[in-house]
Amino acid sequence: MPTITIDGRQYEVEEGQNLLASCLSLGLNLPYFCWHPAMGSVGACRQCAIIEYKDSDDAQGKLVMGCMTQVRDGGIYSLDAEPAREFRGAVIEDLMTNHPHDCPVCEEGGECHLQDMTEMSGHTYRRFRGLKRTHRNQYLGPFINHEMNRCIACYRCVRFYRDYAGGDDLEALGRNNQVYFGRQCDGKLESGFSGNLVEVCPTGVFTDQTFSRHFVRKWDLQTAPSVCEHCGVGCNTAPGARMDFSGRDENLRRVVNLYNRDTNGYFICDRGRFGYEYANSDLRIKNVLIARREQVIESTGRRNDKLHREIEPPAALEHLATVITDSQRGRRRLVGIGSPRTSLENNFALRQLVGPGNFFAGLSARDLELLHTLDHIQRDPRISIPTIPEIEDADVILVLDEDIGRTAPRVALALRQAARNNQRDHARQLEIPLWQDACVRQLRGENNPIFVLASSAPASLEDIARAQRLASPAAIVSFAEQLAARISATDQPTTTDGVDSSSTPLPDALEHLLEEVAETLLSARRPLVISGCGSQEPDILAAAGQVAAALADRHGAPCATYLTCPETNSLGLAQFFGPGEGGLEQLLEELRQRDSVDPPVTLLLLENDLYRRLPAADVESLFDRAAEVVLFDSLLQPCSRRADLVFPASATPESQGTLVNSSGMLQRHYMVYEGSGYIQESWRWLVDAVNDPACSDVGMDSPAALLRQWKHCHDVTAAIAAAVSCFRDLPETGPDENFRIEGMKLARQSHRASGRTANRAHWQVAEQAPLTDPDSPFSFTMEGVQYAGATPLQANIWSPGWNSNQAIHKFQQGVGGPRRGREPIPRLRREPTAIPVLLAKQRAGQKPGQFCLVPTWQLFGSGELSNYSDAIAGLADGPCAQLNTADAGALGLEPGGRLQLRMSGAEITLPASVSDRIAPGVIGIPVGLRAAPDLGAMLPAAAEIVRIENPEPVEPGESL
């Protein structure tokens, strides 16, 4: 390690790093704008100037840019030298000549990098007497506000948006002093990562529009580490909450990225950032609801819909307790339906209460099969599950029918970085440091090989993929199958003769690709296979597993394989069930075969919208067969219409729990704020019911009695670890509620939190005692450890002089390294098994003239919870049938036409949407939409087109 001298003190620094990054990792304060730890240096802002001395005799030194200068062993530098300070002061003074007098009305104020750097450089007074340059703003969609006057032209926004995230609709326009960062015309920023501009922009040009609607300053946000609940990647987030207008409840104000190198680094996607508003939705359940006796008349609701009224929790709990007691005496059967979008704790509590035999996953058999296939592949010792930095490091990537940019956007962003690895290798050969961003990007050489096979074109992979082929799922499976065979058999001459002739013959387009992919994969040092549940086709997963296994066998080392799960805790939920059990169809079958002498059934439905899991008719029939339905949920989702009793459950930021992401990582989210009304975690409702006097007959030997011992969330966590062996590392996800640092709790509020004696004062001038948190070592006040350097659990990233999120470098082990004090994330400890052989399931063969219906995904629209957020709900497309242009032509479908499709047992009519982004012979159906939640439950399927409804031709001259 080189030793350098800065202002007379000696430091050891990382070799090959630039001076700016070295200074920051040493904890020294050096201002900068254009440098970003994830994006490297371009030397645009001239703010990090320092003095470099030739040797110890050199008294003068020369001014160099810290971000553009590599550390030199024995180098002597000075940050404090007067010329360097003067230069930096002059630069910031220059930048500020055009900066508007906006800070009080700027959402960035208080966490503004420009404010921090101006303070740090000592500039206080504007001497420039000339006019300030102004710009007009653009409308950039429902997420981002644009205020271009504030721009200091550091180019970070376009460097992130275009270079890092691959967007092409934000650019630097104009020239010299008038340079403008925006789109060519008004319109929504198309990239799914536009929200990161808010964090990347060092000042307030791009600000969070949803946050602005209920804005508070950073110092007033109370926060705790959380995990994003909008997909299976498990990005770490820092939601911020504050007391609302009423002074009685708190609400969620925004979500920002929380740095965790292994899951999300510096960036999260827009669904995660802007999907939080479901927690403030008008549809939140805040009180216990009970069904009223009145029947709904047909004109106001559907048959069997129930009307509800609020009741006090003790009465509802007593009722639930009676039901539990009845079930213990055999007079009633309790059936629990779990959920992949809530914590292990909630699922386990329900499972413990009803018993494993009565616990169902709340997923269709197909969804469970997908998860079990995925689980089995991950268990294979030949498979390694990459972290985000490992994905970024891959050199050859194969994507098998997974729209990764929409089902696991953060992984797609990592893929985009991996695409540049060739360039990086080239740079290494030329001894160009990788942080020299502009230089590295100048290098010639094509992207890393990324091969994409999909039934519908994945988001934003086209420009980085070496080959992207659209094909039907069956063709992709057989391609993968043959690819695996080819990889295993490369000792033999690579001819197609060796391939199992039983598999489907490949289309020409794939046939040619096969060889190239096989060879490239074999030559790869760090190959990566990506697939997932997005295709809803277990064979795709199994085939991907086989390719990975074949590669691993050839390389003699595990092959990195990233398989996406659809929801935040899908993989965790699947661990409670063996293969083939726990599906909703099984439950429906059991209920259908029920005798009249059997006890009546009470369904306990946990945070799950069953209409997304099964065709609506099946769900109705499930509810019809239950004597009683008890729902625990945070939102009034469609199932609540059929519930007899509804308990308000907490949203993820309102609760503590553990989630298992697609990589099998166990991550805990902490309560950021207390939910309003009677909201509490579902497991607490169950525990309260078991502790109710009406439940006192439940014997101590009954499994349900275990619930009585649970006082804190950690008790449940420990119980899961004890009961299910793959969760045995669960207690390592975080400390229990007794954890203290030097006797202190951890503070959720910052030391500048304001308004304590006023925000409730209008209804109660006497201050109340702060809430206590029985589950975590966090306090709900500013009392406790506030410094993020003291513990990785502190989510308020702040350091003296560094009010913006840039302060994170103070808490990393080296720039871009893991958070200081952070243990590796514990993972599932699963028994190794071999990859399931290709199921070769005799699927309902596709007859000629039939189309293959496949699910397609939307970043905004397919997520269950984010659909309840206003900003995102407005972006979701309606249900449609996506069709290839050639097919549409052959069918004579005109723009604006509708298709009537018949599958086995169902018929649907959808407006057609024609594009080249879908494979021929395939019809894509967007799934997970709030307007048509159950479409996905029927896919994939073969279907025939029964009827084409073309729009009436419009008479010329007739106005629409």
Place this chain on the structure above:
Amino acid sequence: MSTTVWVSLANIFGVLGAAVLLAALLTWGERRLLGFWQDRPGPNRVGPFGLFQVVADMIKLFFKEDFIPRFADRPVFILAPTIVMASMLLGFAVIPVAPMVGVIDLNVGLLFFLAMSSMAVYSVILGAYASNNKYALLGGLRAAAQTVSYEVFMGLSLMGVVMMAGSFNLREIVLAQQGGWFILPQAIGFLVFFIAGIAESHRLPFDLPEAEHELTAGFHTEYSSMKFGMFFVGEYLSVILISALVTTLFLGGWLGPWLPPVVWFFLKTGFLVMIFVLLRAAIPRPRYDQLMQFGWKIMLPLALANLLATGGVLLWLG
């Protein structure tokens, strides 16, 4: 009944009544004086010059809730404040206010005073113990240590006077000063006794037993209403008692030209009371260890030296 009895009764009620009355008045007087010294008026709203503040305070004390904590040692808690009142009033009995004025003419008057002033410390210690409160207990401990330490040289400092007067009878001591007040030959004795007197009455700067900054109110933290009032009046009684005794022992008692003897006595005593108040206004409280060092390492040797010197001089003079 004979006239002597009536005279005695008049003396008893006159002197003791005046003592209590003056002590009550002093609560107002002290606050007024402190006010003037701090450039503010002090209590001046109730009655002429705020004189009825005393009455208002008394009414307040009488009507406040007389609270005895659950955890207190009830009989002792009630007994404690009465001891200080009683012992101080008894102390007044031996003070010769003027010829013919005074409750009793005791041969061992001085010793009686010392005994009574020692009794007063029981009040503090018992009150502190009975409160069953950590602050009170700390205050009580300090009071005990302070009283024990300062009583030693309090007695010793008086021996010079006794030697010169040749009597323990206070009246005779006053008469012995006709040739000159003992404050001149016994300047050191005067100083030592006066300082010890301040410490005995727990007045600033020696109010460590109650030290409101550290011990909230020390030994009387738990006291309220008239029980607190008794401690309160007891303290002022002891201020007057010490002043009266200094007057008697060092300032020639009632002796003085032109004015009636009683007036002289009151003038001298009043001046000393003012010094007490001035000390409170001007001198900060020492630390506890400083207090102890001051007592044992400076005051006690001084008192002994004074005793030795006085004895030597008296012997030399024959």
Place this chain on the structure above:
Amino acid sequence: MIASQLRSMWLVFRHLFSRNATVEYPDEKPYLAPRYRGRIVLTRDPDGDERCVACNLCAVACPPDCISLQKTEDEDGRWRPEYFRINFSRCIMCGLCEDACPTYAIQLTPDFEMCEYDRQNMVYEKEDLLISGPGKYHDYSFYRVAGMSISGKDKGEAVNEAEPVDVRSLNL
């Protein structure tokens, strides 16, 4: 040491003959300068609009944390407090909120005589605090110097601002 004690006693004693520094307040009102720091008011700009832009700086400067507000945005683009609440039963009248206020919205008045039998009445809302004039600063209007455009003041129309850049021009 003794000399210093005696000296301080003498110094204190001398104050017997100096004038009182205090006045007998309710009977005799002291003179309060017009800029005396009593309770706060919220002022309006010369056009009669609320000056407060809900920047939260007063709240964060407040030592007893007795100011609370919520930003909202008007249709004309102005930031404005949805509510602005101060709990005068906690206020220590330090005036830091006035110092922190970047728009001269918060100004202190010489009024400090707030007595209530019910503490709840010490909680003042924006409606109780707003006065109809500009207070001590007659001509200042924040939006005339800020870069944000609001209705009636387009980009480039604020003090010391150039015409908005036309990105499509040559920009030589």
